[in-house]
Amino acid sequence: MPDLKIQRKPLDLRPDLTMWKIEGPLDAESIGYIHREFDSVLESKQNFLVAEMSGVTQVSSAAIGQLMGCRQLLVERGGDLVITGVSLDIKSKLSAMGATKIFKFYNELRTAVNAYHWEVERKSxxxxxxxxxxxxxxxxxxxxxxxxxxxxxxxxxxxxxxxxxxxxxxxxxxxxxxxxxxxxxxxxxxxxxxxxxxxxxxxxxxxxxxxxxxxxxxxxxxxxxxxxxxxxxxxxxxxxxxxxxxxxxxxxxxxxxxxxxxxx
Amino acid sequence: MFSMDTQTPYVFKVKFPSDLDYVSPVRKFVAETLAVNKFSPKFAYRSEVIVDEICHNAIIHGSRTVDATVEIECKVFSDRFEFQVNDQGGKRDDIERLKHAMKKSDARLADASQEKESRGLGLEIVRLLSEEIKMEVGEDNMTTVRVVRKREDA
Amino acid sequence: MESQIELEYEDIKGHADTKMVRFVGDLDATNVETVLEKICNLFNDGFINIIADFKKLRYVNSTGLGILLHFSKSAKEKNGSFKIANVNENVYEIIEIIGATTLLEIYDEVDEAIAALK
CATH class of the missing domain: 3.30.565.10 (Histidine kinase-like ATPase, C-terminal domain)
Incomplete structure (x- = not known):
């Protein structure tokens, strides 16, 4: 099975916002990797992070717990970590872990950006x-x-x-x-x-x-x-x-x- | 004041943000407008489904920039309903896929649907419920989908 | 935000692993996520058989249909079933167009769906 890959890049729609393109298994072994990647997000003073998870093949409660911790830190800074693109199978598993009560899920990046405009920037x-x-x-x-x-x-x-x-x-x-x-x-x-x-x-x-x-x-x-x-x-x-x-x-x-x- | 016949239609338009939140109010508006203009409940319902799927497609694949909009222009004639949905330009791949989907044979997609979830099902519904459907691609890949539906009792 | 849909739940006597769910409103792209979560919670709570009463489901689109097919598949994977009853004419037509009538277990009445439980 290929290893987890997190690619950090600006959103095409809003280059001032950051996206994580996550691919592969989000398993217990990925906690350290998530932690390191998240530190670099914090260092760049980004408070809003979109995790694009259409390429995620597997989820573990340990890795999701780590993402919840990341989200909590961003929320405390007035931002958020939102999730887009998850397949129905992965969504079912996340639901069983209680993650759907914590994270906001959007079908695609565009909807996540719209929500950012509406909720955070208060745009009309x-x-x-x-x-x-x-x-x-x-x-x-x-x-x-x-x-x-x-x-x-x-x-x-x-x-x-x-x-x-x-x-x-x-x-x-x-x-x-x-x-x-x-x-x-x-x-x-x-x-x-x-x-x-x-x-x-x-x-x-x-x-x-x-x-x-x-x-x-x-x-x-x-x-x-x-x-x-x-x-x-x-x-x-x-x-x-x-x-x-x-x-x-x-x-x-x-x-x-x-x-x-x-x-x- | 106005009249509606086979030549002069009632024309109404809605331009809205490219956001799925707006699709439900817009599709219901179109269905209710058809109902008050004496189209049958079945005709109005089918039109609601078609408008839903085409607008959904325009939002997901067409109007993708910040502040993008989708526009629907409807013409209600005494014997038919015509409408067009304009987006603000999608990716070339998505446009080719849309063109291909419009030309598909009657092969049903349901077998594939279990793996692919709902992808592709929307356009299949549109194609089978519309008497006439055309697609035009203009400058900057701006896409217009036109649909004509004849009143059942006309 | 999302279109209006309500899910009402009811236990079925003599079938501890079955839940009846009444769908009220419209099932579309804006609310499939919520519906998915609620039905998945039922599966996770051990209700492997779901009987969906569509009497008051006014509307469904392709996204909604996609999720119904997913429920059917998920239930089968758990050795259970996702049965649909009381489908109105308009909703049935959309299911039929997609060719999904053979992929979904559809019954005229809720009682028939209950009788068909293993």
């Missing part, structure tokens, strides 16, 4: 959508945004509120959109660990713009104000559910910008 991610100004498109759109929020770790309560906000803003965009221009509605979503920002842009006919501007300035303070009042309730609801609401009118359209902070 963008989604751009465009859909026809027809009411039947609004439910799928609002549910997609809500699902993205849930997928990114927002609570069900937050996700539901985000869904309501998207629903109201998009319904307004459909209702007040231009019948003449037949232009799609654009929805831009910026999401990070702390907040989600939504921007909805729709074309409007010039004669509608003034009416919309008047409506936005006279919006009721609460959604249930006056049963007889037909308009403005949606905007009031958005205002209550969100942390910031801006509406901009230009010569040919409207853009609504909403910020919703994440609740923990």
């Amino acid at each position: 991610e963008m989604v751009w959508m465009s859909f026809p100004p027809e009411l039947q498109f609004v439910p799928p759109v609002r549910q997609m945004v809500s699902r993205i929020a849930r997928q990114k770790g927002y609570t069900n309560r937050d996700s539901f509120r985000i869904e309501t906000i998207v629903d109201e803003v998009c319904n307004n965009a459909v209702e007040h959109g231009s019948e003449r221009l037949k232009k799609n509605i654009d929805l831009n979503i910026k999401i990070d660990r702390e907040k989600i920002e939504l921007e909805v842009i729709n074309a409007s006919d010039p004669d509608k713009i003034d009416a919309l501007r008047a409506l936005s300035t006279s919006m009721p303070k609460t959604p249930d104000a006056k049963l007889g009042q037909k308009r403005g309730r949606g905007l009031a609801l958005i205002k209550m559910l969100s942390n910031k609401l801006d509406i901009n009118f230009s010569g040919d359209g409207t853009s609504v910008h909403v910020t919703k902070l994440r609740e923990e």
